[in-house]
Amino acid sequence: MNALLRGCTVLACLGLGLGLAWSMLELPPAPIQMPGLVASHMDQSGVDHPVTAVLLNFRGYDTLLEVAVLLLALLGMLAAGTTPLHASSFKEAPMLTALARALTPIAVLVAGYLLWAGAFKPGGAFQAAAVLAGAAVLLRIAGLLPSWTTPADGLRLALAAGLLVFLGVAASGLALGGLLAYPPEWAGTLILLIETSLTVSLALILAGLFLAGPDSRPPEEQS
Amino acid sequence: MPDLPILDLTLAAALLFTGWRTLAAPDLFKAVVLFIVFGLFMALAWARLEAPDIALAEAAIGAGLTGALLLDALGHLRARRHGRSLQDPQP
Secondary structure, X not given: OHHHHHHHHHHHHHHHHHHHHHHHHHOOOOOOOHHHHHHXXXXXXXXXXXXXXXXXXXXXXXXXXXXXXXXXXXXXXXXXXXXXXXXXXXXXXXXXXXXXXXXXXXXXXXXXXXXXXXXXXXXXXXXXXXXXXXXXXXXXXXXXXXXXXXXXXXXXXHHXXXXXXXXXHHHHHHHOOOOOOOOHHHHHHHHHHHHHHXXXXXXXXXXXXXXXXXXXXXXXXXX | OOOOOHHXXXXXXXHHHHHHHHHHOOOHHHHHHHHHHHHHHHHHHHHHOOOHHHHHHHHHXXXXXXXXXXXXXXXXXXXXXXXXXXXXXXX
């Protein structure tokens, strides 16, 4: 009976998968040629890399809301409270500590490069932030970085800075014609400003998902 | 004999295999490790599809950070099961 049920499930899944694949192949070609549209507006975007141009200029809304969602996720997690079991009892491991110490400066360098490279080739705020957050997680596991439950004022500001700067730039665009409409001659600078603040905030948010927890160390050591 | 895209075929097979193993693994720790491996293969696949932006994001966020978070959660689960002392997040 169980085997029969399983067989039926597998058959149903196969059927669904094949049906989906078939309908994908049957889709009519998209009515708008997005790549061409993007390519023809690249000179107004302020950057030289189409992905960055789409993410931060043509479709800035999506990125703005994505950042807001991430911040809300962390706030929700902090509000829900962390489990008291989150021990700061990662074992002392000399190799791990040495590795974390050696890798962190490189991670910061790579993050800076990724952020800068976003303007003209693959890279950007999200990738840079993920690398920074990875370094923070490594430091936490090695016991070099304390965890935090209630972020101090500076940390709160840094967590929200990305979204605030993005919102500020988006709103100031209102005076010039529309939400998130950058003047072309300023677009490059504005995008770099947004991406830099986003990198800091996103790195802290992503790392915060891992770092949030009761802390045994005094608050002035928290960063 | 026509030129077979051996690398791509292997990659697709590895993706399907690790995906299936991730879902089917009875041991949660094994499943998390397989999930990380799946993320790395996925990043390779994005790179092969000439989407380096997504490949970077997948490797850093999908495989790296999500893997760390899942391992952390696993540590919590084990600690809760074995009482209050969290000795080691990994078995």
